[in-house]
Amino acid sequence: MTEYIVLSAILFTIGAVGVLTRRNALVVFMCVELMLNACNLALVTFAKQHGNLDGQIAAFFVMVVAAAEVVVGLAIIMTIFRTRRSASVDDASLLKY
Protein backbone atom coordinates (compact mmCIF):
# COMPACT_ATOMS: atom_id res chain seq x y z
CA MET A 1 0.00 0.00 0.00
CA THR A 2 2.98 2.31 0.58
CA GLU A 3 3.52 2.76 -3.15
CA TYR A 4 0.02 4.23 -3.53
CA ILE A 5 0.83 6.78 -0.84
CA VAL A 6 4.15 7.56 -2.55
CA LEU A 7 2.34 8.12 -5.86
CA SER A 8 -0.15 10.36 -4.08
CA ALA A 9 2.73 12.36 -2.53
CA ILE A 10 4.41 12.74 -5.93
CA LEU A 11 1.20 13.95 -7.57
CA PHE A 12 0.57 16.37 -4.71
CA THR A 13 4.08 17.79 -5.07
CA ILE A 14 3.70 18.23 -8.83
CA GLY A 15 0.41 20.03 -8.24
CA ALA A 16 1.99 22.31 -5.64
CA VAL A 17 4.90 23.21 -7.94
CA GLY A 18 2.40 23.89 -10.73
CA VAL A 19 0.42 26.29 -8.54
CA LEU A 20 3.63 28.16 -7.73
CA THR A 21 5.12 28.34 -11.21
CA ARG A 22 2.31 28.58 -13.77
CA ARG A 23 0.97 32.04 -14.63
CA ASN A 24 -2.31 31.14 -16.37
CA ALA A 25 -5.10 31.20 -13.78
CA LEU A 26 -6.83 28.23 -15.41
CA VAL A 27 -3.72 26.05 -15.29
CA VAL A 28 -3.15 27.07 -11.66
CA PHE A 29 -6.69 25.92 -10.98
CA MET A 30 -6.05 22.60 -12.74
CA CYS A 31 -3.03 22.08 -10.51
CA VAL A 32 -5.22 22.65 -7.44
CA GLU A 33 -7.51 19.94 -8.79
CA LEU A 34 -4.49 17.67 -9.20
CA MET A 35 -3.59 18.21 -5.53
CA LEU A 36 -7.16 17.40 -4.46
CA ASN A 37 -7.06 14.23 -6.56
CA ALA A 38 -3.78 13.19 -4.97
CA CYS A 39 -5.34 13.59 -1.51
CA ASN A 40 -8.30 11.48 -2.64
CA LEU A 41 -5.95 8.71 -3.71
CA ALA A 42 -4.35 8.70 -0.25
CA LEU A 43 -7.77 8.63 1.44
CA VAL A 44 -9.00 5.69 -0.65
CA THR A 45 -5.73 3.84 -0.06
CA PHE A 46 -6.04 4.26 3.70
CA ALA A 47 -9.66 3.06 3.49
CA LYS A 48 -8.43 -0.21 2.02
CA GLN A 49 -5.48 -0.40 4.43
CA HIS A 50 -7.67 -0.10 7.52
CA GLY A 51 -10.64 -1.97 6.15
CA ASN A 52 -13.35 0.62 6.74
CA LEU A 53 -15.20 2.87 4.35
CA ASP A 54 -14.69 6.20 6.16
CA GLY A 55 -11.80 7.08 3.85
CA GLN A 56 -13.98 6.59 0.79
CA ILE A 57 -16.66 8.81 2.32
CA ALA A 58 -14.03 11.49 2.94
CA ALA A 59 -12.88 11.24 -0.70
CA PHE A 60 -16.52 11.56 -1.76
CA PHE A 61 -16.91 14.77 0.25
CA VAL A 62 -13.66 16.13 -1.20
CA MET A 63 -15.11 15.58 -4.67
CA VAL A 64 -18.29 17.48 -3.73
CA VAL A 65 -16.32 20.39 -2.33
CA ALA A 66 -14.03 20.38 -5.40
CA ALA A 67 -17.04 20.58 -7.71
CA ALA A 68 -18.47 23.55 -5.80
CA GLU A 69 -15.06 25.22 -5.69
CA VAL A 70 -14.53 24.83 -9.42
CA VAL A 71 -17.89 26.39 -10.22
CA VAL A 72 -17.21 29.52 -8.16
CA GLY A 73 -13.54 29.71 -9.09
CA LEU A 74 -14.18 29.52 -12.81
CA ALA A 75 -16.91 32.16 -12.49
CA ILE A 76 -14.38 34.45 -10.77
CA ILE A 77 -11.80 33.80 -13.50
CA MET A 78 -14.44 34.63 -16.13
CA THR A 79 -15.34 37.89 -14.34
CA ILE A 80 -11.67 38.92 -14.11
CA PHE A 81 -11.19 38.02 -17.76
CA ARG A 82 -14.18 40.14 -18.78
CA THR A 83 -12.86 43.24 -17.05
CA ARG A 84 -9.10 42.83 -17.63
CA ARG A 85 -9.00 40.79 -20.88
CA SER A 86 -6.41 38.47 -19.37
CA ALA A 87 -6.34 35.12 -17.58
CA SER A 88 -2.89 35.64 -16.13
CA VAL A 89 -2.52 35.71 -12.36
CA ASP A 90 0.09 38.48 -12.65
CA ASP A 91 -2.40 40.95 -14.07
CA ALA A 92 -4.76 40.81 -11.10
CA SER A 93 -2.46 42.87 -8.90
CA LEU A 94 -4.59 45.90 -7.94
CA LEU A 95 -4.58 45.04 -4.23
CA LYS A 96 -0.80 45.46 -4.22
CA TYR A 97 -0.97 49.22 -4.68
Added chain:
Amino acid sequence: MIAFWVLAPIMVVAALGILFVRKAVHAALLLAVVMVSLAVLYLALEAPFLFAVQIIVYTGAILMLFLFVLMLVGVDASDSLVETIRGQRVLAALGGLVLGLVLVIGVAQMSLGAVTGLEVANQDGNIEGLANILFSRYVFAFEVTSALLITAAMGAMVLAHRERLTPKPTQATIAADKVKAYAERGQHLGPLPPPGVFARHNAVDTPALLPDGTPAEVSVSRVLAARGVVRQPPRDVEEHERQQREQQLERGDER
Protein backbone atom coordinates in the same frame (compact mmCIF):
# COMPACT_ATOMS: atom_id res chain seq x y z
CA MET B 1 -0.86 -4.39 -8.62
CA ILE B 2 -0.27 -4.63 -12.40
CA ALA B 3 -2.74 -1.78 -12.89
CA PHE B 4 -0.75 0.33 -10.47
CA TRP B 5 2.64 -0.23 -12.09
CA VAL B 6 1.21 0.42 -15.55
CA LEU B 7 -0.74 3.52 -14.58
CA ALA B 8 1.61 5.16 -12.06
CA PRO B 9 4.30 6.12 -14.64
CA ILE B 10 1.61 7.37 -17.02
CA MET B 11 0.10 9.50 -14.28
CA VAL B 12 3.42 10.97 -13.18
CA VAL B 13 4.45 11.77 -16.76
CA ALA B 14 1.06 13.35 -17.52
CA ALA B 15 1.17 15.37 -14.29
CA LEU B 16 4.70 16.57 -15.11
CA GLY B 17 3.41 17.49 -18.56
CA ILE B 18 0.91 19.87 -16.96
CA LEU B 19 3.89 21.79 -15.57
CA PHE B 20 5.65 22.14 -18.90
CA VAL B 21 3.08 22.46 -21.71
CA ARG B 22 2.52 26.00 -22.93
CA LYS B 23 -1.14 25.76 -23.93
CA ALA B 24 -3.89 25.46 -21.33
CA VAL B 25 -5.90 23.04 -23.50
CA HIS B 26 -3.02 20.56 -23.50
CA ALA B 27 -2.82 20.88 -19.72
CA ALA B 28 -6.54 20.08 -19.48
CA LEU B 29 -6.14 16.98 -21.66
CA LEU B 30 -3.18 15.78 -19.59
CA LEU B 31 -5.24 16.33 -16.45
CA ALA B 32 -7.94 14.14 -18.02
CA VAL B 33 -5.36 11.37 -18.45
CA VAL B 34 -4.40 11.64 -14.76
CA MET B 35 -8.03 11.61 -13.63
CA VAL B 36 -9.09 8.61 -15.72
CA SER B 37 -6.02 6.66 -14.56
CA LEU B 38 -6.92 7.61 -10.98
CA ALA B 39 -10.43 6.23 -11.54
CA VAL B 40 -8.94 2.88 -12.60
CA LEU B 41 -6.75 2.90 -9.48
CA TYR B 42 -9.90 3.40 -7.38
CA LEU B 43 -11.27 0.25 -8.97
CA ALA B 44 -8.10 -1.58 -7.96
CA LEU B 45 -8.52 -0.19 -4.43
CA GLU B 46 -12.00 -1.74 -4.13
CA ALA B 47 -13.89 1.54 -4.51
CA PRO B 48 -16.22 0.96 -7.49
CA PHE B 49 -18.55 3.78 -6.45
CA LEU B 50 -15.73 6.32 -6.38
CA PHE B 51 -14.56 4.95 -9.75
CA ALA B 52 -17.90 5.93 -11.27
CA VAL B 53 -18.04 9.26 -9.42
CA GLN B 54 -14.48 10.11 -10.43
CA ILE B 55 -15.27 9.59 -14.11
CA ILE B 56 -18.68 11.25 -14.05
CA VAL B 57 -17.96 14.21 -11.75
CA TYR B 58 -14.28 14.90 -12.34
CA THR B 59 -13.58 13.86 -15.90
CA GLY B 60 -17.12 14.46 -17.09
CA ALA B 61 -18.29 17.60 -15.33
CA ILE B 62 -15.33 19.48 -13.86
CA LEU B 63 -12.96 19.00 -16.76
CA MET B 64 -15.65 19.89 -19.29
CA LEU B 65 -16.32 23.06 -17.29
CA PHE B 66 -12.62 23.84 -17.54
CA LEU B 67 -12.72 23.34 -21.30
CA PHE B 68 -15.83 25.55 -21.63
CA VAL B 69 -14.10 28.37 -19.80
CA LEU B 70 -10.95 27.81 -21.87
CA MET B 71 -12.98 28.25 -25.05
CA LEU B 72 -14.54 31.45 -23.65
CA VAL B 73 -11.24 32.88 -22.44
CA GLY B 74 -9.48 32.04 -25.69
CA VAL B 75 -7.68 28.83 -26.56
CA ASP B 76 -4.59 30.69 -27.72
CA ALA B 77 -3.97 32.30 -24.34
CA SER B 78 -0.62 30.80 -23.38
CA ASP B 79 1.59 31.55 -20.40
CA SER B 80 3.98 34.44 -20.46
CA LEU B 81 7.46 33.35 -19.52
CA VAL B 82 8.37 36.66 -17.90
CA GLU B 83 9.02 36.35 -14.20
CA THR B 84 7.34 39.05 -12.15
CA ILE B 85 9.14 38.06 -8.95
CA ARG B 86 12.82 37.39 -9.54
CA GLY B 87 13.97 33.84 -8.95
CA GLN B 88 10.44 32.73 -8.11
CA ARG B 89 10.42 29.87 -10.61
CA VAL B 90 13.70 28.44 -9.34
CA LEU B 91 12.70 28.82 -5.71
CA ALA B 92 9.33 27.18 -6.38
CA ALA B 93 10.97 24.24 -8.13
CA LEU B 94 13.48 23.93 -5.27
CA GLY B 95 10.73 24.11 -2.64
CA GLY B 96 8.70 21.54 -4.55
CA LEU B 97 11.70 19.23 -4.74
CA VAL B 98 12.25 19.52 -0.98
CA LEU B 99 8.54 18.94 -0.27
CA GLY B 100 8.48 15.92 -2.56
CA LEU B 101 11.64 14.44 -1.06
CA VAL B 102 10.40 14.93 2.51
CA LEU B 103 7.02 13.38 1.68
CA VAL B 104 8.41 10.43 -0.26
CA ILE B 105 11.20 9.64 2.23
CA GLY B 106 8.81 10.03 5.14
CA VAL B 107 6.20 7.75 3.56
CA ALA B 108 8.82 5.20 2.53
CA GLN B 109 10.05 4.92 6.12
CA MET B 110 6.71 4.15 7.69
CA SER B 111 5.34 0.66 7.61
CA LEU B 112 1.61 0.32 7.29
CA GLY B 113 1.49 -3.32 8.35
CA ALA B 114 -0.78 -5.94 6.89
CA VAL B 115 -3.54 -4.74 4.56
CA THR B 116 -6.95 -5.31 6.13
CA GLY B 117 -8.78 -5.11 2.81
CA LEU B 118 -12.40 -4.16 2.29
CA GLU B 119 -13.91 -7.63 1.93
CA VAL B 120 -15.76 -7.34 5.26
CA ALA B 121 -16.84 -3.73 4.77
CA ASN B 122 -17.93 -4.38 1.19
CA GLN B 123 -19.72 -7.67 1.81
CA ASP B 124 -23.17 -6.15 1.17
CA GLY B 125 -21.78 -4.24 -1.81
CA ASN B 126 -19.66 -1.10 -1.83
CA ILE B 127 -22.54 1.29 -2.49
CA GLU B 128 -24.68 -0.17 0.31
CA GLY B 129 -21.75 0.06 2.70
CA LEU B 130 -21.09 3.69 1.76
CA ALA B 131 -24.78 4.57 2.06
CA ASN B 132 -24.99 3.00 5.52
CA ILE B 133 -22.19 5.22 6.81
CA LEU B 134 -23.16 8.30 4.81
CA PHE B 135 -26.74 8.36 6.08
CA SER B 136 -25.90 7.54 9.69
CA ARG B 137 -22.56 8.82 10.95
CA TYR B 138 -22.01 11.49 8.28
CA VAL B 139 -25.60 12.57 7.76
CA PHE B 140 -24.97 16.07 9.12
CA ALA B 141 -22.03 16.62 6.77
CA PHE B 142 -24.21 15.33 3.95
CA GLU B 143 -26.94 17.85 4.79
CA VAL B 144 -24.41 20.69 5.01
CA THR B 145 -23.23 19.71 1.52
CA SER B 146 -26.60 20.80 0.15
CA ALA B 147 -26.05 24.27 1.60
CA LEU B 148 -22.59 24.34 0.05
CA LEU B 149 -23.90 23.35 -3.38
CA ILE B 150 -26.70 25.90 -3.39
CA THR B 151 -24.27 28.60 -2.26
CA ALA B 152 -21.92 27.66 -5.08
CA ALA B 153 -24.74 27.76 -7.63
CA MET B 154 -25.91 31.17 -6.37
CA GLY B 155 -22.35 32.47 -6.34
CA ALA B 156 -21.73 31.37 -9.92
CA MET B 157 -24.99 33.00 -11.04
CA VAL B 158 -24.19 36.29 -9.29
CA LEU B 159 -20.65 36.35 -10.67
CA ALA B 160 -21.69 35.47 -14.21
CA HIS B 161 -24.54 37.97 -14.29
CA ARG B 162 -23.88 41.19 -16.19
CA GLU B 163 -26.09 44.23 -16.09
CA ARG B 164 -26.99 45.63 -19.54
CA LEU B 165 -25.84 49.24 -19.61
CA THR B 166 -27.27 50.24 -22.99
CA PRO B 167 -30.75 49.37 -24.30
CA LYS B 168 -30.89 46.40 -26.64
CA PRO B 169 -31.04 47.52 -30.31
CA THR B 170 -34.38 46.71 -31.91
CA GLN B 171 -34.98 45.98 -35.58
CA ALA B 172 -36.37 49.50 -36.07
CA THR B 173 -33.27 51.20 -34.62
CA ILE B 174 -30.94 48.99 -36.71
CA ALA B 175 -32.86 49.97 -39.86
CA ALA B 176 -32.78 53.66 -38.88
CA ASP B 177 -29.01 53.46 -38.30
CA LYS B 178 -28.50 51.90 -41.73
CA VAL B 179 -30.49 54.61 -43.49
CA LYS B 180 -28.59 57.26 -41.53
CA ALA B 181 -25.26 55.74 -42.61
CA TYR B 182 -26.51 55.81 -46.22
CA ALA B 183 -27.56 59.46 -45.94
CA GLU B 184 -24.31 60.59 -44.35
CA ARG B 185 -21.62 58.37 -45.88
CA GLY B 186 -23.38 56.80 -48.84
CA GLN B 187 -22.94 53.32 -47.37
CA HIS B 188 -24.78 50.63 -49.36
CA LEU B 189 -28.22 49.88 -47.86
CA GLY B 190 -28.51 46.25 -48.85
CA PRO B 191 -26.50 43.27 -47.63
CA LEU B 192 -22.77 43.02 -48.38
CA PRO B 193 -21.80 41.30 -51.64
CA PRO B 194 -20.91 37.63 -51.18
CA PRO B 195 -17.42 36.48 -52.20
CA GLY B 196 -16.93 35.22 -55.70
CA VAL B 197 -19.77 37.17 -57.35
CA PHE B 198 -18.77 38.09 -60.92
CA ALA B 199 -15.37 36.58 -60.22
CA ARG B 200 -13.70 33.71 -62.03
CA HIS B 201 -13.80 31.67 -58.85
CA ASN B 202 -16.39 31.19 -56.06
CA ALA B 203 -14.15 30.37 -53.06
CA VAL B 204 -14.62 32.43 -49.87
CA ASP B 205 -11.09 33.81 -50.14
CA THR B 206 -11.70 35.25 -53.61
CA PRO B 207 -13.26 38.71 -53.47
CA ALA B 208 -16.13 39.65 -55.73
CA LEU B 209 -15.30 41.80 -58.77
CA LEU B 210 -16.89 45.18 -59.24
CA PRO B 211 -18.21 46.11 -62.70
CA ASP B 212 -14.89 47.85 -63.51
CA GLY B 213 -12.93 44.67 -62.69
CA THR B 214 -11.47 45.77 -59.35
CA PRO B 215 -11.95 43.44 -56.34
CA ALA B 216 -14.60 44.44 -53.75
CA GLU B 217 -12.85 44.49 -50.37
CA VAL B 218 -16.07 44.15 -48.35
CA SER B 219 -16.99 40.82 -49.94
CA VAL B 220 -14.40 38.76 -48.04
CA SER B 221 -14.30 38.19 -44.31
CA ARG B 222 -12.16 40.63 -42.32
CA VAL B 223 -10.47 37.64 -40.66
CA LEU B 224 -9.11 36.42 -44.00
CA ALA B 225 -7.93 39.93 -44.84
CA ALA B 226 -6.14 40.18 -41.49
CA ARG B 227 -4.41 36.85 -42.11
CA GLY B 228 -3.40 38.02 -45.58
CA VAL B 229 -4.74 34.99 -47.43
CA VAL B 230 -7.12 36.84 -49.77
CA ARG B 231 -6.55 35.99 -53.46
CA GLN B 232 -6.21 38.62 -56.14
CA PRO B 233 -8.98 37.48 -58.49
CA PRO B 234 -7.70 38.06 -62.04
CA ARG B 235 -4.02 37.24 -61.49
CA ASP B 236 -4.08 34.35 -58.95
CA VAL B 237 -7.08 32.66 -60.48
CA GLU B 238 -5.74 32.75 -64.00
CA GLU B 239 -2.45 31.34 -62.74
CA HIS B 240 -4.34 28.53 -61.00
CA GLU B 241 -6.36 27.73 -64.12
CA ARG B 242 -3.22 27.73 -66.28
CA GLN B 243 -1.55 25.23 -63.92
CA GLN B 244 -4.59 22.98 -64.01
CA ARG B 245 -4.65 23.08 -67.81
CA GLU B 246 -0.96 22.14 -67.94
CA GLN B 247 -1.53 19.25 -65.55
CA GLN B 248 -4.37 17.99 -67.71
CA LEU B 249 -2.18 18.21 -70.80
CA GLU B 250 0.58 16.23 -69.06
CA ARG B 251 -1.89 13.56 -68.04
CA GLY B 252 -3.13 13.42 -71.62
CA ASP B 253 0.46 12.91 -72.83
CA GLU B 254 0.99 10.03 -70.43
CA ARG B 255 -2.05 8.29 -71.79
